[in-house]
Amino acid sequence: MSIIDLDLVEDHERHRAELASIQPDGRRRWIYARMPRGWYTTLRRIVSIVLIAFLVLAPFVTVGGHQFILLNIITREFVLFGMPFWPNDFYLIALLFLTGVITIVLFTATLGRIWCGWLCPQTVFMEMVFRNIEWMIEGGPKEQALRRNGPWTWDRWWRAGVKVLLFAAISFGIANVFLSYVISRDRLVMYIVDGPAAHLELFGGLLFFTFVFFMVFYRFREQACLIACPYGRYMSALVDENTVAVTYDNKRGESRTKWSKADSDARKHADEHGFSRPRGAGDCVDCHQCVTVCPTGIDIRNGIQLECVNCTACIDACDEVMDKVGLDRGLIRYSSLNAIEQGTSRIFTRRIKAYLVVWVVFVAVVGVLFAMRSDLDVVLLRQPKSTWTTMAQGTANFYALNIINKTSQDLPYEIAVVSPSGYSITPLNLPTMVKAEQKMEGRLVIIRSSQAQRTGDETIRLEVRSRGAVLRTVETTFIGPQE
Ligand code: SF4
Numbered sequence: 001m002s003i004i005d006l007d008l009v010e011d012h013e014r015h016r017a018e019l020a021s022i023q024p025d026g027r028r029r030w031i032y033a034r035m036p037r038g039w040y041t042t043l044r045r046i047v048s049i050v051l052i053a054f055l056v057l058a059p060f061v062t063v064g065g066h067q068f069i070l071l072n073i074i075t076r077e078f079v080l081f082g083m084p085f086w087p088n089d090f091y092l093i094a095l096l097f098l099t100g101v102i103t104i105v106l107f108t109a110t111l112g113r114i115w116c117g118w119l120c121p122q123t124v125f126m127e128m129v130f131r132n133i134e135w136m137i138e139g140g141p142k143e144q145a146l147r148r149n150g151p152w153t154w155d156r157w158w159r160a161g162v163k164v165l166l167f168a169a170i171s172f173g174i175a176n177v178f179l180s181y182v183i184s185r186d187r188l189v190m191y192i193v194d195g196p197a198a199h200l201e202l203f204g205g206l207l208f209f210t211f212v213f214f215m216v217f218y219r220f221r222e223q224a225c226l227i228a229c230p231y232g233r234y235m236s237a238l239v240d241e242n243t244v245a246v247t248y249d250n251k252r253g254e255s256r257t258k259w260s261k262a263d264s265d266a267r268k269h270a271d272e273h274g275f276s277r278p279r280g281a282g283d284c285v286d287c288h289q290c291v292t293v294c295p296t297g298i299d300i301r302n303g304i305q306l307e308c309v310n311c312t313a314c315i316d317a318c319d320e321v322m323d324k325v326g327l328d329r330g331l332i333r334y335s336s337l338n339a340i341e342q343g344t345s346r347i348f349t350r351r352i353k354a355y356l357v358v359w360v361v362f363v364a365v366v367g368v369l370f371a372m373r374s375d376l377d378v379v380l381l382r383q384p385k386s387t388w389t390t391m392a393q394g395t396a397n398f399y400a401l402n403i404i405n406k407t408s409q410d411l412p413y414e415i416a417v418v419s420p421s422g423y424s425i426t427p428l429n430l431p432t433m434v435k436a437e438q439k440m441e442g443r444l445v446i447i448r449s450s451q452a453q454r455t456g457d458e459t460i461r462l463e464v465r466s467r468g469a470v471l472r473t474v475e476t477t478f479i480g481p482q483e
């Protein structure tokens with residue numbers, strides 16, 4: 001093997017030991033990606049516009065009197081798709097979250113990092129918003145690199161200044177949107193109207209998140225996907241040779257050679273007449289266009305790599321080259337290793353079927369639990385450290401009653417012991433109405449009449465009724481003297 005061959009092998013294998021964006025001595029290697037053009041880029045732009053519009057507008061949509069999505073951890077107010085969740089519905093949120101994780105696992109095992117390339121807010125904002133601004137202000141990769149490594153001229157100053165201002169302004173906007181999900185849009189609007197001076201703590205938090213977003217998109221960039229994102233880490237455990245991902249067709253592409261008109265004509269001639277191709281040349285013309293558009297700086301021709309976020313930029317870049325040299329598109333495409341190597345691919349492998357079963361079970365359980373989710377929660381608890389008391393009417397137990405009304409209407413109610421007989425309820429500080437979407441807390445005394453002539457403990461059943469209908473039945477143990 002010649003020295004040149006050894007260099008090539010070393011170059012092709014280097015990706016296994018190094019990140020494209022980090023130099024061997026640990027310093028950052030800045031990625032200057034070129035703007036891709038093509039069908040996938042257009043589609044991703046449309047998807048990104050829809051996603052950003054949803055992200056920005058969703059807090060301003062009201063459904064049934066609720067913000068469409070609200071995730072207020074501090075006050076424990078959770079609303080998903082206009083449906084409010086109470087702290088005691090937390091198991092549903094946890095199950096929903098688990099179902100989301102299993103959905104991502106299933107999608108990753110079948111379709112690779114489709115989430116990363118198309119749906120992740122980091123990719124959407126970085127590739128579709130911030131990088132476009134960068135290209136507009138600073139030009140293509142070559143100009144960016146020259147300016148960055150050159151002296152601080154006026155041209156470099158003003159471009160850097162405008163970029164920082166725009167990045168900071170958009171980061172501030174994103175931080176506000178983020179806040180509208182966390183503290184609610186009504187509070188956010190109120191704080192804006194009051195002015196920052198009236199809510200300095202919150203304004204400090206807003207500036208902090210603005211700074212975090214700014215640094216992520218201005219400096220950290222693709223490193224968020226490569227070294228910080230946990231999903232990127234466990235992705236490698238989920239994909240296999242049947243996973244459909246952005247893949248280079250090495251069978252068709254190798255051995256790669258620089259393109260020449262004569263080669264191309266000879267290839268076409270050979271293909272048309274069923275001859276073998278001259279010099280065994282593959283379709284890859286080694287133009288590196290797929291590398292120049294890659295936002296993580298990798299060469300997809302080295303095979304599936306952890307750094308590939310499946311953004312499809314290299315598909316568009318390669319298709320453009322294929323069009324120019326008169327070869328078929330799809331040298332880089334969505335495909336699986338098996339489809340390329342063996343010509344066949346099975347999507348529904350045993351592993352995928354197993355994931356599918358788990359996913360279906362979770363979706364069914366969540367669906368049933370949502371359908372059974374009650375509009376009313378009743379908790380009846382004996383007052384702490386209390387047992388029984390003897391009163392003129394009989395034996396008494398003291399209780400605390402909590403009722404959560406999850407509906408959007410006020411709820412008049414009454415509570416009574418339905419079995420066994422001989423019991424009555426005396427309200428103590430007990431409202432007769434539970435306001436819409438409110439929790440009512442009150443106290444009551446349950447008295448076992450001395451005429452019932454019963455002693456000891458007894459399980460009693462109570463009904464909570466509203467407008468003649470039984471809403472809930474609860475049981476509790478009534479405590480009484482043994483003799
Ligand atoms: S290899 Fe292709 S799909 Fe993967 S990140 Fe780079 S450009 Fe995107």
Ligand code: SF4
Nearest residue numbers: 284285287288290318
């Ligand atoms: S863009 Fe296509 S032809 Fe050019 S180097 Fe990449 S795979 Fe080869």
